[in-house]
Amino acid sequence: SFPPIELYFLFGLDPLYQNKNLILAPFLDNHDVSRFISDYSALQKDASLHIPRLKQALSTLLTSRGLPYLLYGTEIALRNTDALKHLDYDKARSKMSFENNSAHPVYNHLQKLIKI
Numbered sequence: 805s806f807p808p809i810e811l812y813f814l815f816g817l818d819p820l821y822q823n824k825n826l827i828l829a830p831f832l833d834n835h836d837v838s839r840f841i842s843d844y845s846a847l848q849k850d851a852s853l854h855i856p857r858l859k860q861a862l863s864t865l866l867t868s869r870g871l872p873y874l875l876y877g878t879e880i881a882l883r884n885t886d887a888l889k890h891l892d893y894d895k896a897r898s899k900m901s902f903e904n905n906s907a908h909p910v911y912n913h914l915q916k917l918i919k920i
Contacts, residue, residue: 818869828870832861837874842851842884850874859913866917876900879911 821828832840841858848854858881865872876882877900905911 815868829873830865830870831873831875832878833875834864834869834873839875839878839882839884839910840861841878845883855909858910863916863917866914867920874914879914880905881909881910 833843839852841859844857844861845851845854848857858878862878864876880901882900
């Protein structure tokens with residue numbers, strides 16, 4: 805994750821993308837990198853901050869320029885498995901829960917953001 809000052813400079817680079825035909829696809833995580841929630845959890849041991857920081861990151865993502873990319877499972881704070889530590893990328897993702905996830909706080913937060 806970026807410290808606030810780095811985000812300031814990163815967003816300051818936005819005018820460099822002058823090509824209006826170019827569609828930016830910002831993301832927090834994707835199938836090639838570790839999940840945001842797993843990375844943040846490793847850095848911040850206070851578990852009470854994990855979900856609020858994910859929601860904050862998603863708010864930034866969904867209100868920034870471009871077409872936001874969400875990896876499946878982000879809406880329920882799905883984490884990596886321990887296989888990623890051993891570079892076993894095929895087993896690095898936790899299994900997706902297809903149960904009713906509407907009670908999850910991240911899912912509800914995303915629903916509100918999408919309506920903006």
